[in-house]
Amino acid sequence: MQHENPKHKHHHPGYGTYILVWLALLAFTSITVTIAGVNLGRYTLFVALLIAAIKSSLVVNIFMHIKFEEKIFKVFLALSGMTLVVIFALTFFDFIYR
Amino acid sequence: MMGQTAVAVKADNFYHQSTNKYSGILSWLLTIDHKRIGLMYMVSIIFFFLVGVIVGVLMRLELMAPGKTIVDAQTYNALFTLHGVIMIFLFIIPGLPAIFGNFFLPIQIGARDVAFPRLNLLSYYLYVIGAVLALLSLVLPGGPIDTGWTFYIPYSVRSTTNISLPLLAAFILGFSSILTGLNFITTVHRLRAPGMGFFKMPLFVWATYATAWVQIIATPVVGITILLVIIERLFGVGIFDPALGGDPILFQHMFWIYSHPAVYIMILPAMGVVSEIIPTFSRRTIFGYTAIAMSSLAIAFVGYLVWAHHMFTSGMSDTARWIFSLLTFLVALPSGVKVFNWVATMYKGSIDPQPPFLWVMAFIFLFSIGGLTGLVLGALATDVHVHDTYFVVAHFHFVMFGGTGTIFFAALHYWFPKMFGRMYNVKFARISVATFFIGFMLLYFPKFIMGYMGMPRRYYDYLPQFANLQMISTIGSWILSGTIFFIVGYLLHALFKGPKAPSNPWGGVTLEWHIQSPPIMENFKTIPTITHEPYDFSQLKEMKNA
Ligand code: HEM
Numbered sequence: 001m002q003h004e005n006p007k008h009k010h011h012h013p014g015y016g017t018y019i020l021v022w023l024a025l026l027a028f029t030s031i032t033v034t035i036a037g038v039n040l041g042r043y044t045l046f047v048a049l050l051i052a053a054i055k056s057s058l059v060v061n062i063f064m065h066i067k068f069e070e071k072i073f074k075v076f077l078a079l080s081g082m083t084l085v086v087i088f089a090l091t092f093f094d095f096i097y098r
Numbered sequence: 099m100m101g102q103t104a105v106a107v108k109a110d111n112f113y114h115q116s117t118n119k120y121s122g123i124l125s126w127l128l129t130i131d132h133k134r135i136g137l138m139y140m141v142s143i144i145f146f147f148l149v150g151v152i153v154g155v156l157m158r159l160e161l162m163a164p165g166k167t168i169v170d171a172q173t174y175n176a177l178f179t180l181h182g183v184i185m186i187f188l189f190i191i192p193g194l195p196a197i198f199g200n201f202f203l204p205i206q207i208g209a210r211d212v213a214f215p216r217l218n219l220l221s222y223y224l225y226v227i228g229a230v231l232a233l234l235s236l237v238l239p240g241g242p243i244d245t246g247w248t249f250y251i252p253y254s255v256r257s258t259t260n261i262s263l264p265l266l267a268a269f270i271l272g273f274s275s276i277l278t279g280l281n282f283i284t285t286v287h288r289l290r291a292p293g294m295g296f297f298k299m300p301l302f303v304w305a306t307y308a309t310a311w312v313q314i315i316a317t318p319v320v321g322i323t324i325l326l327v328i329i330e331r332l333f334g335v336g337i338f339d340p341a342l343g344g345d346p347i348l349f350q351h352m353f354w355i356y357s358h359p360a361v362y363i364m365i366l367p368a369m370g371v372v373s374e375i376i377p378t379f380s381r382r383t384i385f386g387y388t389a390i391a392m393s394s395l396a397i398a399f400v401g402y403l404v405w406a407h408h409m410f411t412s413g414m415s416d417t418a419r420w421i422f423s424l425l426t427f428l429v430a431l432p433s434g435v436k437v438f439n440w441v442a443t444m445y446k447g448s449i450d451p452q453p454p455f456l457w458v459m460a461f462i463f464l465f466s467i468g469g470l471t472g473l474v475l476g477a478l479a480t481d482v483h484v485h486d487t488y489f490v491v492a493h494f495h496f497v498m499f500g501g502t503g504t505i506f507f508a509a510l511h512y513w514f515p516k517m518f519g520r521m522y523n524v525k526f527a528r529i530s531v532a533t534f535f536i537g538f539m540l541l542y543f544p545k546f547i548m549g550y551m552g553m554p555r556r557y558y559d560y561l562p563q564f565a566n567l568q569m570i571s572t573i574g575s576w577i578l579s580g581t582i583f584f585i586v587g588y589l590l591h592a593l594f595k596g597p598k599a600p601s602n603p604w605g606g607v608t609l610e611w612h613i614q615s616p617p618i619m620e621n622f623k624t625i626p627t628i629t630h631e632p633y634d635f636s637q638l639k640e641m642k643n644a
Pocket residue numbers: 150151154155157158178179181182183185186189190245246247248491495498499503554555556557575578579
């Protein structure tokens with residue numbers, strides 16, 4: 001796809017960025033593990049999901065290159081992401097009110 | 099009408115042109131031509147459909163009389179699971195997109211092939227591998243899976259039959275589906291002919307496009323769910339099984355987050371086919387093109403929001419129950435939009451009741467019954483009574499078989515002359531619609547009544563008061579399956595002995611009717627430039643003179 005669009009800038013982050021992101025992911029993972037031991041009551045799940053969301057957006061944007069892609073990919077991805085959020089929200093209507 | 103537009107069928111068509119250096123069987127097995135891949139899917143899918151039908155008839159034989167008739171309870175459990183898995187994963191989900199989508203989507207948008215032809219072939223082989231693994235699990239020690247096609251936890255973790263292998267098969271079949279969806283979306287975005295704007299695309303393309311999105315977004319959910327069940331079985335991790343600290347309702351959520359949208363994977367392409375056939379045989383442009391196209395997208399989206407209507411009696415929260423009931427009623431709206439538009443298209447049209455059109459009529463009738471009884475199941479109070487009874491069995495056969503199944507036959511009869519360049523016996527085809535309809539009603543309508551009276555589903559035995567209705571249902575299964583084998587028979591006969599079909603036997607105007615039957619490799623000598631609206635029948639004159 002990239003080759004078909006001459007206007008498209010081939011921007012690739014360097015190894016430095018990749019390593020930084022990797023370290024960040026490791027850091028977030030250890031936060032997840034630590035926080036699992038802390039009792040946050042009803043917020044436990046939301047905190048866990050928030051951290052997971054940050055981690056996956058790092059992976060999607062940097063490792064999977066979406067940040068440097070054309071707009072249409074971002075739109076599609078946002079749509080799929082929205083669907084996922086809606087599905088989560090609806091599931092919680094069961095889980096929270098049980 | 100037939101024969102007027104006849105163009106001599108030329109020997110140079112895709113049956114005689116290989117995409118690789120081989121001829122004979124390898125030129126098929128290694129082909130990357132979308133039409134040949136579509137036909138390979140057709141052979142495999144019809145084969146499994148017939149196996150599923152035979153298993154269905156066996157179940158009906160068991161149910162002919164109370165008590166044990168031909169099989170014992172455990173075998174019956176295996177039979178309904180096999181029947182369900184085959185019909186859902188090997189027939190109705192891939193059916194229309196993989197066969198007719200593959201064959202006609204590129205042609206209808208003026209493309210030479212799909213965007214990723216090799217990926218297309220890979221999808222086909224994933225389908226075959228999945229199917230083979232599923233069959234293999236039947237004969238391996240442990241015995242055939244007996245959970246029902248829904249694989250509900252905790253039984254699916256505790257059953258000692260072969261569970262992991264058929265689950266893996268379903269996982270692989272999911273990938274086949276995802277790759278097909280990916281291919282179609284890219285094809286629609288990148289390969290439309292000049293002038294073919296989104297709103298000039300035939301409605302079958304719109305429907306297949308919307309379906310492709312559902313395939314991509316929903317299928318991974320069932321993939322993950324299946325993997326989790328396998329992990330739970332193999333390593334005893336407590337994800338779903340309450341005895342291990344898991345949540346069985348979570349399984350049902352995840353399963354239906356896919357499997358409800360999957361019913362739209364089944365029905366949307368069928369609705370697309372209906373939107374092709376009705377204008378052609380009414381000689382009238384479709385009423386409300388944009389409304390139909392947009393309702394496909396709306397169904398695809400709202401279809402994500404209703405899954406828990408399968409779980410009203412599973413013990414989820416009351417709040418979730420009324421919310422999902424409400425949303426379920428909303429999804430009926432875009433379907434209603436379509437039915438009204440189809441009927442409005444026929445109004446004052448000049449109707450030509452050829453076999454494909456008759457199939458569509460059967461569809462509208464049967465699917466409406468299926469859809470309306472769905473509202474009985476979507477309402478909380480009534481669902482408590484009929485949940486897990488024959489009422490549900492009747493409902494889903496009316497929507498899946500009466501809906502998508504009849505349209506499978508409609509599409510087959512509509513496009514058969516284009517795909518094979520031969521014509522079938524129209525009289526046989528007309529009779530088949532009638533006997534199909536009679537068999538169908540006898541087979542499934544009594545199940546509504548029995549379900550209402552309390553006959554539970556998935557039982558190999560029943561109380562004596564159901565005996566008469568069960569017998570009627572079994573007789574229906576003979577008429578219906580007889581019709582199906584009759585159809586296969588006369589179509590096979592037509593394939594080899596039928597008269598040559600003209601390039602446009604029905605007077606259709608979408609792009610596939612502009613090219614010869616069967617089409618050449620890569621479909622078009624020169625890519626057409628599109629100037630007409632998709633269902634502009636004023637083109638017919640020019641086409642005849644061409
Ligand atoms: C001649 C054709 C057919 C016959 C005779 C037939 C008959 C049956 C019977 C007797 C059952 C079991 C009812 C029970 O005990 O709960 C059943 C279940 C089912 N059928 Fe069919 N059927 C046919 C075609 C189809 C088609 C075309 C589809 C799908 C498109 C389909 C999908 C299913 C599914 C999903 C189940 C549920 C399996 C389960 O409970 O896990 N059937 N059918």
